[in-house]
């Protein structure tokens with residue numbers, strides 16, 4: 001019998017309300033013991049919730065969902081309690097003392113939903129992105145995958161592959177009868193399918209949306225990079241999102257500007273001579289960032305503009321001086337809104353579309369494998385080989401949505417979730 005797991009699924013206490021979920025074969029029994037009987041299925045009821053000694057712990061809304069039509073696919077109970085630390089702690093302690101119940105691991109509720117066939121891998125990956133979404137664009141992109149749009153598209157492609165395979169197999173099976181041949185539409189249907197898979201694979205990968213567009217500020221020392229960095233971070237439109245984990249001599253801050261996820265990267269000032277060994281290392285890092293940045297803002301001399309970078313003339317409040325490129329002043333705010341508008345526009349051009357499905361890198365590899373197998377289908381030569389290529393394409397699409405995924409893959413994915421999800 002599968003374990004029955006429980007966890008606080010809402011945010012860290014103290015909070016207004018705490019939602020505790022219990023999933024598994026003993027969920028109903030556990031809720032019934034604590035709430036003095038099961039409420040009617042799928043209807044909230046206000047109950048006094050008690051521990052094993054009959055002591056009242058809280059007055060809470062309780063809900064009961066009978067499997068398999070639940071979020072996890074198991075029997076599922078929920079206690080919506082007051083979100084105070086001691087209330088949540090007392091309820092979790094009461095659950096831990098019930099036989100056969102244990103605390104859930106990170107992502108374990110979602111993993112149950114996956115093993116019970118309630119969601120597929122593409123939906124679970126979308127959910128992981130949805131939970132980590134900090135900007136509006138990230139939320140919209142992830143919701144499409146989490147809501148099954150991507151999976152439905154793959155299912156549609158898979159059905160078309162099966163249809164093509166059935167036509168080929170019919171010809172193979174009736175090879176003796178000479179009036180059996182492939183439908184005239186076969187090649188057109190095959191080409192259309194390849195075209196759609198290729199077009200979707202060519203869209204930028206969703207990791208770019210998840211990780212943000214790197215906007216690198218580069219230039220010589222004292223060019224005003226850090227002032228511009230700070231000004232962009234405190235721009236009205238900018239919401240500073242959670243800090244990146246790494247501290248380096250390259251300073252980076254994730255920020256949401258107009259709902260678009262950007263990572264602002266401030267670099268060491270570049271100069272050719274007079275730099276000591278440590279500064280030299282900083283400059284080396286700065287060069288790397290310039291090479292890897294999605295958007296590079298150059299605050300130096302126009303004749304040293306790195307390839308593809310955007311010329312910025314900072315400190316324009318000082319007047320005079322160079323006036324090439326976009327003029328901005330971190331001090332007066334002059335030109336900042338033009339700069340952020342431009343950043344948002346450029347970023348959107350290189351981000352995956354949020355109103356259409358896009359793949360992450362793992363999904364893209366399988367989609368490309370499927371397209372390659374389909375491209376190898378040649379109806380003018382051995383049809384047995386064509387049939388085998390169609391089977392290979394079907395297998396690749398299956399892998400894309402996680403049929404036969406390995407334990408390692410699942411551990412890696414669900415380990416990204418928090419406890420209670």
Ligand SMILES: Nc1nc2c(c(=O)[nH]1)N(C=O)[C@@H](CNc1ccc(C(=O)N[C@@H](CCC(=O)O)C(=O)O)cc1)CN2
Pocket residue numbers: 019065068069070071078
């Ligand atoms: N309180 C609470 N809120 C939550 C969740 C939860 O588990 N509990 N969710 C946790 O992820 C998300 C909602 N996801 C859910 C997914 C499926 C079903 C479910 O019961 N599905 C059934 C019946 C659908 C229906 O009522 O029409 C089904 O699909 O058959 C419920 C929630 C977000 N909000």
